[in-house]
Amino acid sequence: MSEITNPGVEIPPDLQGAVEITTLDKIYNWGRRSSIWPMMFGLACCAIEMICAATSRFDFSRFGMEIMRPSPRQADLMIVAGTVTKKMMPQIVRLYNQMPEPKYVVAMGACASGGGPFKEGYNVVSGVDEYLPVDVYIPGCPPTPQALLNGLIMLQKKIDTQSIKTVRWYSKEPEVSIPVPVLGPDIMDPRQYAQIKQYTAQKLEAQRAAEEAASQPAAS
Helix, strand or coil, rough: HHHCCCCCCCCCCCHHHHHHHHHHHHHHHHHHHHCCCCEEEECCCCHHHHHCCCEEEEEEEEECCCCCCCCHCCCEEEEEEEEEECHHHHHHHHHHHCCCCCCEEEEEHHHHHCCCHHHCCCCEEECCHCCCCEEEEEECCCCCCCHHHEEEEHHHHHHHCCCCCCCCHCCCCCCCCCCCCEEEEEEEEEHHHHHHHHHHHHHHHHHHHHHHHHHHHCCC
């Protein structure tokens, strides 16, 4: 192994494992970055620019992204392009959980990144990263196809720095799916149930104390 990696250089035995993992990382990352299969998830005007990036003029197939997959089972990159409503967020999380590891998320445009012009709206999520781990943010309203290509190149650079020793899909711990948000009068994240319960109890206690104080006769 040492003769192949560094001809003429003797590598100490205690460093052989590190050299082997580094070599595997390079091969593995090259395979990952050169065969990313995106899943199209166009929601608004950003989707038009995403479609343009797949045409012959921009041709992102030269990056190994030949076809956008319609199924999460066949994709490892979710491109969230457009305005994410609270009604749509549970479906996005379900699709993300169905994607096999390794998987990545790109937030394309101002709406997917932080809510855009509809931020704090009654039915719009202020950024998809409130529920999913986002790897690359692409600013713009909407971003141009060139901006999307630049974001995909940034994702490739991120993949180049990954190591099988630290990535989550090679962890000894079992993979845990992201809880699907619950849509009711408002959208709720199951991971915040304890916080919601605590806030509700404090609010009820304050309301009960205010009612008791109001029911007592005023002091003369």
